[in-house]
Amino acid sequence: MTEIPKEEYLFKCTSACAGCSSSLVLRYVLKAAGPDTVLVMPACCTSVIQGIYPNTAMNVPVYNVAFAAAAACASGMSAAFRAGKKATNVIVYAGDGGTVDIGIQALSGAFERRTDFLYICYDNEAYGNTGMQRSGATPTGARTTTTPGGKPDTKKDIDRIVEAHDPPYMATACSAYPHDLFKKVTKALSIRGPKFIHVLAPCPPGWRYPTEQTVEMGKLAVKTGMWVLFEREYGKVTINGPSKAAMIKPLPIEEYLGPQGRFKGISREAVDALVSLARRNAKRLSLQEEGVC
Amino acid sequence: MLTIATGNKAVAAAVKQVSPEVIAAYPITPQTEIVEQIAEYVTNGELKSQYIPVESEHSAMAACIGASITGARTFTATSSHGLLYMHEMVNWAAGGRLPIVMANVNRALGPGWNIWAEHTDSMQERDTGWLQVYVSTVQEAYDTTLMAFRIAEHHEVLLPVMVNLDGFSLSHINQSLETVELGDFIPPLRLPHAIDVKNPRGYGPLTGPEEYFKFRWDIERSMRDSVKVIESTEKDFSQRFGRSYGFTDDYQCEDADVVIVSMGTIGKEAEVAIDLLRKEGIRAGSMRIRWFRPFPKLDLSGRDVVVIDRDYSFGYGGILAEAVRSTCRAEPYSVIAGLGGQEVTYDDIAGFIQGRRPGEEYWFGVTPDV
Numbered sequence: 115m116t117e118i119p120k121e122e123y124l125f126k127c128t129s130a131c132a133g134c135s136s137s138l139v140l141r142y143v144l145k146a147a148g149p150d151t152v153l154v155m156p157a158c159c160t161s162v163i164q165g166i167y168p169n170t171a172m173n174v175p176v177y178n179v180a181f182a183a184a185a186a187c188a189s190g191m192s193a194a195f196r197a198g199k200k201a202t203n204v205i206v207y208a209g210d211g212g213t214v215d216i217g218i219q220a221l222s223g224a225f226e227r228r229t230d231f232l233y234i235c236y237d238n239e240a241y242g243n244t245g246m247q248r249s250g251a252t253p254t255g256a257r258t259t260t261t262p263g264g265k266p267d268t269k270k271d272i273d274r275i276v277e278a279h280d281p282p283y284m285a286t287a288c289s290a291y292p293h294d295l296f297k298k299v300t301k302a303l304s305i306r307g308p309k310f311i312h313v314l315a316p317c318p319p320g321w322r323y324p325t326e327q328t329v330e331m332g333k334l335a336v337k338t339g340m341w342v343l344f345e346r347e348y349g350k351v352t353i354n355g356p357s358k359a360a361m362i363k364p365l366p367i368e369e370y371l372g373p374q375g376r377f378k379g380i381s382r383e384a385v386d387a388l389v390s391l392a393r394r395n396a397k398r399l400s401l402q403e404e405g406v407c
Numbered sequence: 408m409l410t411i412a413t414g415n416k417a418v419a420a421a422v423k424q425v426s427p428e429v430i431a432a433y434p435i436t437p438q439t440e441i442v443e444q445i446a447e448y449v450t451n452g453e454l455k456s457q458y459i460p461v462e463s464e465h466s467a468m469a470a471c472i473g474a475s476i477t478g479a480r481t482f483t484a485t486s487s488h489g490l491l492y493m494h495e496m497v498n499w500a501a502g503g504r505l506p507i508v509m510a511n512v513n514r515a516l517g518p519g520w521n522i523w524a525e526h527t528d529s530m531q532e533r534d535t536g537w538l539q540v541y542v543s544t545v546q547e548a549y550d551t552t553l554m555a556f557r558i559a560e561h562h563e564v565l566l567p568v569m570v571n572l573d574g575f576s577l578s579h580i581n582q583s584l585e586t587v588e589l590g591d592f593i594p595p596l597r598l599p600h601a602i603d604v605k606n607p608r609g610y611g612p613l614t615g616p617e618e619y620f621k622f623r624w625d626i627e628r629s630m631r632d633s634v635k636v637i638e639s640t641e642k643d644f645s646q647r648f649g650r651s652y653g654f655t656d657d658y659q660c661e662d663a664d665v666v667i668v669s670m671g672t673i674g675k676e677a678e679v680a681i682d683l684l685r686k687e688g689i690r691a692g693s694m695r696i697r698w699f700r701p702f703p704k705l706d707l708s709g710r711d712v713v714v715i716d717r718d719y720s721f722g723y724g725g726i727l728a729e730a731v732r733s734t735c736r737a738e739p740y741s742v743i744a745g746l747g748g749q750e751v752t753y754d755d756i757a758g759f760i761q762g763r764r765p766g767e768e769y770w771f772g773v774t775p776d777v
Contacts, residue, residue, distance in 0.1 A: 150604050154473065167618055170609035175602045177476055178611035179469065180495050186466030190429055190473030190481070191602075193457035197428045197479065202604060220469065223462030 116293050119145050123173040130163045133318040133325025135289035135332060136236045137163060140207060142292045143234060144174060146299035151203040152177060154191060156184040156217055158209035158236075159243045182216045184208050185224035188231045196230060203303055204231040210251035211241045214272045225279035225308040232302050232309045235272065236289075238317035246320040253340075254391070255384030256376045258320075264380060268391065276310045277346060284310040285345040290332025294343060294354060301347075314341045322375025331373070339364040339392045344399055351402040361396050412584040414577040415440035417545045418484065418510045418570070421552035423454045424589050427508075428479035431459035431470035435489040436522045437574040438512040442484055464489040468496035468507075475505035476610065478601030480556065483507065486574060487514035487528045494532065500567045501536025501626060503611060504600065506559035507567040509537075510552065513671065513717075514574040515747040523748020524573040526670060526718040530726045536626045538568040538633055539700040543656070543675040545582035548572050550650055551697075554640050557593045561640075563632045565598070573672045573717075575748065587648045630701050637698060654703035656695040659685065663692030665760055666707055668731055669715035670696045673745055677715070679753035684760060691760050696727065705735050712739040713763050715756070719743055724768060740764055744771035 123144035130137040136159055144151065153176045155161060161178060165171045179187045184206045192204045208217060213235040221233060240258045241247040247260040250270035257264050276284055283305045287295040295313060302309040316331040318324065323331055335341035336356050343354040353361070367389055371377040401407045412420065419441050422430070430449075432442040448454035457474075461467045464485050471481040485493065490511055500507050515525035529539060538558065542548045548570070555568040572578055602610070614622070637654070645651035658678045660666055667677050674695030684691040694705065712735070716725025723729060728741035740763040745751045749772060759769070768774075 149607075152602055152604065162613060164609055164612055167609065167612050167614040170607070170612065172609065173607055175604060175607045176609045176612070177473070177602065178609070179472065180499055182465060183469035183472075183496060183499075186431075186461060186463075186469035187473035189459055189461070189466070190431055190470030190475070191477055192473075193429050193431075193459055193470070194474035194477040194479035194481075197457045198477070219462060220466050223466055226462070227459065 116297055118142070118293070118296055121145065123149070125171045125173065128163045128165065128171040131319055133328040134163070135317065135328045136160065136238060136315040138289045138292065139236050139295065139313050139315055142296045143205065143207070143299050146296045147203050147205060147303060149174060150201065151205060152191065154179060154184050154188045154204065154206045156208050156212040157181045157243065158212050159238070160207060162243060181212055183220060184212060184217055185220040185233060189224045189227065189229045192229050192231045206231065206233045208233070208235055209242065210235060210237040210239060211249040214250040214270045218275070222279065225276065225281055229308050230306050232299070232311065234311045234313060236313045236315040238315045238320055239269070240320050242317050242320050254387045255380040257378070258376070264384060268387070273312055279308070280349065281310055282307045283347050286312045286314070286341070286343055288314040288332045288336055288341055288343060289316065290329045290336070291343065291356065298345065320376070323373045327373065334365065334370040336360055337365045338367050338370040339396055340367065340370050340388065342395060342399055351399060353399055353403050361400065408586045410584050410586065411581050412545055413440060413579050413581055414545050414548045414572045415512070415579065416444055417549035417584050418552050418572070419444035419448070420584070420586060421549045422482050423448050425480070425553065425556045425593055426454060427456050427482040429457045429459065429471065429474035429481045430483065431461050431467045431474070431481070432483045433461050433464045433467045433485070433489060435486045437514060437578045438484050438486040438489070438510070440578065441510055464493040465496055468493040468500060471507045472496060472500055472503060472505055475507050475598070476503065476602050478596065478598040480560070480596045481507045482509070484510040484512070486512040487516055490528045490532060491516065497532050497537065498535045502622070504565045505567060506565055506596065506598070508552070508555045508559055508570065509567065510570045510572065512574045512578045513571050521747040522574065524576050524672070524717065525746050525748070526571070529569060529571050530718045532569065533700065533726070536566060536630070537700065538566055538630070538698070539571060540568065540698050541571045541670040541696065543577065543672050543695060545577070545580065545584050546650070547652065548577065549584055549586065550644065550652070553589070553593065554644055557640050558633065558636055560596045561636045562597070562599065564629055564636050566626065566629055566633065571671070576672045590647070592643070592647060634701055652697055654698045655705065656697055658693040660692035660694055662690055663710055664690045665711040665713065665763065666692045666694050667713045667715065667756065667760055668694045668696060668727065668739070670699065670727060671717065673715055673717060673751055673756070676751065676753050677756050680756035680760065683753060683757050689761070702730055702734060705731065707731070707735045707737050711763060711765060712737045713742060713760055714739040715742045715744050715759065717745040719746070738766040740766070741768040742771060743768065
């Protein structure tokens with residue numbers, strides 16, 4: 115098992131909600147990144163979690179920047195550090211709204227320009243900071259405050275969009291698998307160029323499940339095949355162990371949807387759409403792993 | 408060295424000499440020549456900057472912000488819609504106390520599409536906390552760009568500076584340009600709040616009303632302090648290189664009965680109009696505003712005032728006229744002229760002065776003449 119450093123870069127007693135998995139994600143990201151790191155952060159839940167001026171809950175510098183601007187800000191920061199012969203890690207830590215919606219242009223530009231940085235999207239599948247409005251990353255059928263009848267549209271596949279930029283490294287991860295996340299961040303930071311890690315981050319108040327089930331919810335997402343853990347390293351796709359197992363024998367999707375209030379009353383059609391999408395993704399990734407496509 | 412250059416190339420030449428660590432820019436007419444020239448300098452090795460060809464102006468300013476907070480010297484250039492597209496980040500740069508220098512080639516706003524000179528673009532950034540200066544010649548564009556870095560980066564200022572030059576009527580006009588040997592005119596940048604991983608801090612986190620209010624006041628305090636920094640910088644520039652400017656460029660104002668107040672290239676044209684009027688025995692003068700933020704103290708007492716605005720605030724009036732009216736207690740004759748690149752000749756300007764109606768507003772080419 116991977117040795118996780120004891121050093122903490124995210125202090126205790128933050129203003130995160132009880133059971134917040136995005137804080138777990140950040141904790142392991144920073145343990146992997148270490149002290150020579152700057153976080154660039156657009157508006158997101160972590161804007162609040164980091165604390166109120168003059169305090170900070172982070173033991174690395176955090177540059178807060180406007181919603182659409184994170185990847186571009188990181189471009190400038192990375193260029194300046196590299197010009198000054200500094201190897202400092204520049205990590206964007208952004209939510210799904212700041213990534214798949216308002217921040218996507220800057221993200222695309224930074225990846226196209228081969229910016230040396232790591233972009234982490236922690237995905238709680240809605241605008242959590244503002245009280246759970248739909249985002250492009252909200253899955254079909256999920257109720258949010260702006261889709262009270264359940265979202266009719268499909269979750270935007272940001273991974274395929276990022277893949278189209280052919281980054282040297284990209285991966286998915288999940289807060290329920292911290293060792294896997296730690297290894298992926300470590301590997302990403304050892305590679306020069308634009309890196310992307312998309313982390314599923316279950317959200318108790320937004321998804322409406324009991325706070326103590328936050329780790330279980332992440333595991334169920336993977337075990338039902340609703341979330342696939344994979345890496346793409348210099349074009350080569352590898353599906354990671356837990357998802358390999360889930361592809362052979364997935365748990366019924368109802369085990370994942372059932373405990374979540376956001377899916378209460380979801381239509382049969384929406385469930386079928388979720389299952390069908392998950393199967394298509396699994397098939398595509400398997401073919402990619404085999405090198406068929 | 409004496410040479411010939413356009414306004415755009417003069418800006419690029421100054422940037423090359425100042426050598427920012429990071430330049431991020433997105434092309435837009437009529438600014439393109441600046442970013443093309445800089446890309447050429449970087450490609451042929453004359454300029455050792457990191458050049459980031461971003462995908463939008465919003466990202467141009469965001470990249471400058473990310474670079475600047477590490478303590479790096481940064482530059483960008485834009486115009487018109489580009490400036491407005493980066494508006495959010497323009498505010499962020501000033502609020503973050505980042506001494507970014509930006510050239511803005513003044514251009515009208517659509518619709519309809521119009522690529523010619525107008526000041527409404529930069530006027531819409533008036534309240535962002537940026538210092539704003541408007542130039543009128545190629546030489547002045549070069550000299551002012553050099554001074555902008557020293558002023559922005561001065562420890563008593565640490566605010567961004569926008570150098571404004573009129574689209575086409577200056578950006579694309581060839582005039583003589585005398586470049587200088589900079590020497591130590593611009594000291595190395597020392598940003599006191601630069602990111603330091605050994606001293607981790609949060610930049611721009613949630614800030615309560617009381618603290619936020621102090622940060623706003625701090626911007627204003629530095630804006631006020633910038634007055635003496637601008638004066639000392641311009642004085643030093645004059646002593647070293649022999650050219651002096653000031654907050655306003657006054658021409659024949661001492662004994663003038665009527666003063667015409669304007670900005671940019673129209674202000675240079677106005678000097679010719681003053682010569683014509685003086686020949687006819689009319690004691691007129693021209694006061695060309697260079698620094699619009701911080702806005703200078705103007706001495707216009709006891710004279711008639713004519714203000715030319717190459718901009719407009721709908722439902723209120725000319726923006727420069729408004730500033731003159733409120734700071735000088737004057738009742739200017741407010742002329743709205745040159746919008747969208749409308750030609751304004753020295754004869755036209757002489758006509759504004761001769762036909763002045765204090766307290767009234769006149770849209771050149773639209774309002775019926777008297």
